Amino acid sequence: MKTKSLRIALAGVAVMSLIAGACGGSDGAATQDTATAETAAPAAECVTPTPVKLQLQWFTQAQFAGYYAAQDQGFYTEQCLDVTILEGAVDISPQTVLANGEADFAISWVSKALASREGGADIVNIAQVFQRSGTLQVSFKDKNITTAADFKGKNIGNWGYGNEFEIFAALTKAGLDPAKDVKLVQQQFDMAGLLAGDIDAAEAMTYNEYAQVLEAVNPKTKALYTADDFNVVSYEAEGVGMLQDAIWADGKRLSDAAYVDTATKFVAASLQGWAFCRDNVSACRDIVVSKGSKLGASHQLWQMNEVNKLIWPAAGGAGMIDAAAWERTASLSQSAKNLEGGTVLTKAPDAGAYTNDIVTAALALLNAKGVDTTGSAYMPEPVTLAEGGN
Numbered sequence: 001m002k003t004k005s006l007r008i009a010l011a012g013v014a015v016m017s018l019i020a021g022a023c024g025g026s027d028g029a030a031t032q033d034t035a036t037a038e039t040a041a042p043a044a045e046c047v048t049p050t051p052v053k054l055q056l057q058w059f060t061q062a063q064f065a066g067y068y069a070a071q072d073q074g075f076y077t078e079q080c081l082d083v084t085i086l087e088g089a090v091d092i093s094p095q096t097v098l099a100n101g102e103a104d105f106a107i108s109w110v111s112k113a114l115a116s117r118e119g120g121a122d123i124v125n126i127a128q129v130f131q132r133s134g135t136l137q138v139s140f141k142d143k144n145i146t147t148a149a150d151f152k153g154k155n156i157g158n159w160g161y162g163n164e165f166e167i168f169a170a171l172t173k174a175g176l177d178p179a180k181d182v183k184l185v186q187q188q189f190d191m192a193g194l195l196a197g198d199i200d201a202a203e204a205m206t207y208n209e210y211a212q213v214l215e216a217v218n219p220k221t222k223a224l225y226t227a228d229d230f231n232v233v234s235y236e237a238e239g240v241g242m243l244q245d246a247i248w249a250d251g252k253r254l255s256d257a258a259y260v261d262t263a264t265k266f267v268a269a270s271l272q273g274w275a276f277c278r279d280n281v282s283a284c285r286d287i288v289v290s291k292g293s294k295l296g297a298s299h300q301l302w303q304m305n306e307v308n309k310l311i312w313p314a315a316g317g318a319g320m321i322d323a324a325a326w327e328r329t330a331s332l333s334q335s336a337k338n339l340e341g342g343t344v345l346t347k348a349p350d351a352g353a354y355t356n357d358i359v360t361a362a363l364a365l366l367n368a369k370g371v372d373t374t375g376s377a378y379m380p381e382p383v384t385l386a387e388g389g390n
Contacts, residue, residue: 046080050262055103056088060293062277062303063207063245064107065284066129070273072287079265090161090189095123098248105266110243110326111333112162115344117353122251125354127267127319127362128326129274130310133241135166136210137233138194139201146231148238149174157187157199165344167203169240169336170233179339191216201233207306211299215389224387240336242329244310247319251352260358268362271318275371278308281381299389305380312375319359326354 056064067085070076076083086103088094094106095113099121110125117123137156139145145154148170158164164184171178178184185199191212194202204210210232218225235241247267253259277284285301293300311318333344366373 046077049077049080049082050265052076052081052083052105052262052266053086053103054083054266055086055092055094055097055106057092057094057107057109057245058088060087060288060291061208061295062285062288062293062300062307063205065277065288065304065307066274067107067270068273068287068291069276069280069284070269073273073276075269075272075276076266079269081262081265081269083266083269095121095248098123098250101250104250105263106248107245108248109162110246110329111165111344113246113248114330114333114349114353115162117349118345118347123248124251124254124352125246125321126249126263126358127247127271128243128321128354128359129247129270129319130243130245130307131314131322131325132310133166133234133236133244134206134306134310135163135235135241135244136204136206137167137170137201137235138191138204138210138213139231139233140194141229141231143200143231145201145233147174148233148240149176150233151201152176152181154200155183155185155198157185157193157202159187159189159203162344163203165333165336166235166240166242168338169242169332170235170238172336173238173240178337179341184339206309207303211302211306211385211389215299215385215387217387224385240332242332243325246321249358254355264358264361264365267319267359268365271359271362271373272366272369272371274311274318275366275373275375277304278312278375278378279372281305281308296386296389298384298386302383302385302389305383308378309380312378314374315376317359317363317373318375319362321354321356321359 054067071083071085094108095116097103098106099116113123144150151171156167158167168178171182176182187193187199187203191202191204191209193199194213195216213225213230216225218229247270249263281304282301285297285304288300289297316322330349334348336343363373
């Protein structure tokens with residue numbers, strides 16, 4: 001899949017305005033082979049910050065820590081942006097909010113956003129923050145579920161709302177019919193059904209629901225469950241992982257040089273926030289908790305640690321959209337069969353569905369500021385969970 005190529009003149013405007021006009025910019029050299037900044041011009045004074053609205057796809061938690069950190073640490077302010085972060089919810093579709101003009105940017109999983117784009121929403125992926133899938137299917141050891149092929153005849157939990165696409169992809173790859181070979185169970189956004197025995201294998205994110213079972217007390221031992229009590233099927237390991245959290249922009253506005261400039265600054269500051277959270281895990285946990293997360297401190301520390309694993313290391317630079325991963329997500333979205341025999345997408349996404357132009361310019365700015373945008377030396381931290389995630 002070829003990337004959408006923004007007009008050369010606009011890309012040039014974005015890069016030059018970033019280097020010369022970003023509040024708080026500094027000298028340095030870019031390492032991206034697509035953009036080089038040998039000497040950054042003095043930062044222009046920020047007179048009137050550009051207002052920006054970002055729509056999240058879920059409630060406040062460390063899944064979005066990089067954006068909260070960019071706000072808290074002043075990275076958006078340095079780019080002369082006044083960013084308002086809009087919390088998500090079960091009934092909020094970020095890509096729809098974006099397409100309707102109610103936000104300037106949105107965070108959404110790629111398969112969901114592509115389905116909306118096929119339906120007419122002019123939205124474009126401008127930065128792929130999560131490079132790997134974090135979706136799991138978790139079961140107790142006695143269920144003997146170690147691969148998707150073992151789903152046959154089992155009660156398989158899923159949340160719906162487009163979060164089940166990887167389950168359908170795994171079933172299709174295993175040669176199972178989701179309408180006949182398994183019983184799909186509507187799952188709440190927790191692990192209560194698994195712990196109660198109503199679900200044989202529950203859907204979970206590495207950074208959230210999986211931690212919830214490890215924060216629960218085993219009634220037999222009176223101690224917390226451990227990883228040894230469960231089997232985990234990773235959709236990434238199964239070869240059906242789809243790209244998840246990405247920054248999406250309004251496609252219609254990408255013909256406007258001012259919007260491209262704002263988008264580049266926004267991506268740069270956001271990625272700087274993620275780099276900060278990579279290097280300051282506990283601090284970002286505290287930022288998220290202070291923003292009103294309903295989840296506890298130890299849970300958020302786990303979540304921050306696991307989210308970092310989905311971003312770092314980023315060999316091509318954080319936010320770059322890998323063509324092979326994109327193709328895999330698009331292909332799976334066209335082949336995975338749902339209960340009715342249909343698929344997420346009816347055809348391949350057009351070449352305009354994503355662009356690396358903006359993130360390339362953003363990375364050039366960050367490299368000029370001396371920000372580590374690849375995290376090649378990244379190592380996760382050990383995290384000890386507490387009962388209930390407190």
